Amino acid sequence: MVKKMFKSHKKHVMKNSENVIELENVSMDFYSRDEKVDNLKEFFVRLVKGKLERKRVRILENVSFELKKGESIALIGHNGAGKSTLLKIISDIYEPTEGIVRTHGVVAPLLNLGAGFDYEASGKENVYLNCAILGYSKKELEHKYKEIVEFSELEEHMNIPLKNYSSGMVARLGFAIAIDVEPSILLVDEILSVGDENFRRKCAKKIDELRQKGVSFVIVSHNMDQVKKLCQKALWIENSHVMGYGEVNEICEKYESYCAEIRKKIAEEEKRKAKEAKRLAEEAEKE
Secondary structure, eight states: OOOGOEOOOOOOOOOTTEEEEEEEEEEEEEEEESSSSSSSHHHHHHHHHTTEEEEEEEEEEEEEEEEEOEEEEEOOOOOOSSSHHHHHHHSSSSSOEEEEEEEEEEEESSSSTTTTOOOTTTTTHHHHHHHHHTTTTTHHHHHHHHHHHEHHHHGGGGGBGGGGGGGHHHHHHHHHHHHOOOOOOEEEEEEOOOOOOOHHHHHHHHHHHHHTTEEEEEEEEHHHHHHHHHHHEEEEEEEEEEEEEEEEEHHHHHHHHHHHHHHHHHHHHHHHHHHHHHHHHHHHHHO
């Protein structure tokens, strides 16, 4: 439910009173089965006999950073690097295997927009339901409803069940509800691609307004131009490890150089393979 989307707590005493997030040597392990179990009976037989093998996979290794009130940090890196996992650790969805996480204030994770919606209910009913769960009074509900609908640009669709919405429409409504909470920390996972170009600019503008009000952001994005515009800091994660942490332009430049080098190596390898294939074809013709 949406109630779990927001939290306000202090898991550990902040070392620096100016910080809203502090991570110390955070590591995260997931476990997977090495062998395939075809049916439930076989699963329980192996479980009883102690023959279910689990493989430990380290998703994050010794991640540390801190963020002050009003600052924004971008988590950058290739897909599968562990960025989204880190957001879920900060939002308290996952508990880290090792390390300490400190947050201060209301944390709003925009990780899976619309996750708490009732798809049989209308857009209007979902807005009222979510706002009621968040503790708004009846008077506040009317005002909030107008603001949310206006921002989402879904006025003509609010009486339609959500099951008839496109995924983009659901995300827009979820984003409009989430940002209306005015949190202390906003966790953003690639949701700035929601909607058309005009709506994306509107989202970016709203985020900038919240940042100027002192809201702190942790943003996952592959759009380096967007990252440089919205963030002061960047944390580069690659293969579960921190490759760089610091001023956003400096870290993004290192990451882009790294990506360019990888693309160069891939192009060289493809060129080598094509040359080898051509050589083998010519030798086959001679035979």
